[in-house]
Amino acid sequence: MRQHMRRALHGLARLARISGAALMACALAAPAAAADSYPDKPVRLVVPFPAGGGTDVVARMLAARLTATLKATVVVENVAGATGTIGSAQVARAAPDGYTLLLGISGTHAIAPSIYPKLPYEPLRDFVAIGRIAYGGNVLVANPAFPARDVKGLVALAKQPGADLTYGSWGAGSGGHLAGESLNVAAGIQLRHVPYKGVAPLLNDLMGGTLQIAMADLTAALPQIRAGKLRALAVSGAERSEALPDVPTFAESGIPFKLDSWFGLFAPARTPAPVVEKLEQAMQQAMQDSALQAQIASFGMRYAPISRAQFTTQIREDTRTWATLVKSSGAALE
Numbered sequence: 001m002r003q004h005m006r007r008a009l010h011g012l013a014r015l016a017r018i019s020g021a022a023l024m025a026c027a028l029a030a031p032a033a034a035a036d037s038y039p040d041k042p043v044r045l046v047v048p049f050p051a052g053g054g055t056d057v058v059a060r061m062l063a064a065r066l067t068a069t070l071k072a073t074v075v076v077e078n079v080a081g082a083t084g085t086i087g088s089a090q091v092a093r094a095a096p097d098g099y100t101l102l103l104g105i106s107g108t109h110a111i112a113p114s115i116y117p118k119l120p121y122e123p124l125r126d127f128v129a130i131g132r133i134a135y136g137g138n139v140l141v142a143n144p145a146f147p148a149r150d151v152k153g154l155v156a157l158a159k160q161p162g163a164d165l166t167y168g169s170w171g172a173g174s175g176g177h178l179a180g181e182s183l184n185v186a187a188g189i190q191l192r193h194v195p196y197k198g199v200a201p202l203l204n205d206l207m208g209g210t211l212q213i214a215m216a217d218l219t220a221a222l223p224q225i226r227a228g229k230l231r232a233l234a235v236s237g238a239e240r241s242e243a244l245p246d247v248p249t250f251a252e253s254g255i256p257f258k259l260d261s262w263f264g265l266f267a268p269a270r271t272p273a274p275v276v277e278k279l280e281q282a283m284q285q286a287m288q289d290s291a292l293q294a295q296i297a298s299f300g301m302r303y304a305p306i307s308r309a310q311f312t313t314q315i316r317e318d319t320r321t322w323a324t325l326v327k328s329s330g331a332a333l334e
Contacts, residue, residue, distance in 0.1 A: 125269060138218055
């Protein structure tokens with residue numbers, strides 16, 4: 001009797017080991033199978049800003065190429081609000097299956113943690129970085145009727161007795177807002193901040209004369225600068241923009257502000273690694289398109305490929321740098 005029981009128990013243990021191994025094999029095979037069939041339906045690319053801004057422009061350029069490389073439609077959807085954090089939070093909460101992606105920027109992933117006391121997502125925890133698309137500076141622009149033609153002239157105007165100058169940006173806590181506050185601190189002036197709900201309405205008021213100066217997204221402002229509808233006073237990047245070679249940087253103008261802005265592609269955390277790898281390969285293939293690279297350059301941005309690990313490291317380092325800048329400038333949500 002005991003011998004029969006031992007045999008039965010031994011058989012059950014062996015069956016459990018076989019079942020466990022089979023389950024483990026299935027678990028390991030599932031992501032690979034998901035990657036093999038991915039994508040088999042449209043992919044949603046969320047832009048966390050209104051249509052017409054630089055982020056939207058970049059997203060639509062990339063979506064067209066990804067549609068070809070992935071052989072599935074990539075649909076751009078604008079989910080604007082709270083300087084990009086509403087759309088970003090939506091993607092962070094989306095199913096981690098590769099069918100909801102985010103066109104994120106330095107503002108949503110490196111600046112927001114220092115500006116929003118209750119940010120509804122944690123960039124390095126709730127997202128996986130697929131790759132950096134492009135980078136470049138923002139631009140300080142003025143209505144052509146504004147008397148100052150450069151940063152030095154603007155500072156002189158702001159220091160005149162009774163001066164009451166305002167500047168616009170595409171939102172409280174945005175890169176433009178922080179650049180403006182850094183200008184205030186470095187130059188010892190008090191430009192008042194006027195936040196807008198996106199770059200497009202900001203530029204409309206600027207060209208219409210309701211607003212005189214603004215920190216704007218270079219990608220969106222460049223066509224108006226070239227058309228003579230706006231005047232560029234300085235760019236915020238570490239070096240001059242190839243699209244505006246005659247416009248000095250803030251650093252060249254005596255303002256120690258050298259941070260570039262970047263655009264990146266992100267997926268929700270826990271997206272299966274094979275799907276992430278497939279997306280990374282598709283993005284890299286798309287970015288090799290010489291026509292796309294020319295488009296990126298025409299909008300004043302630069303394409304310089306880096307690995308996913310390098311991009312993640314950049315996000316971490318930029319987050320620390322922006323946090324220091326937020327603290328020193330005193331920038332806060334209005």
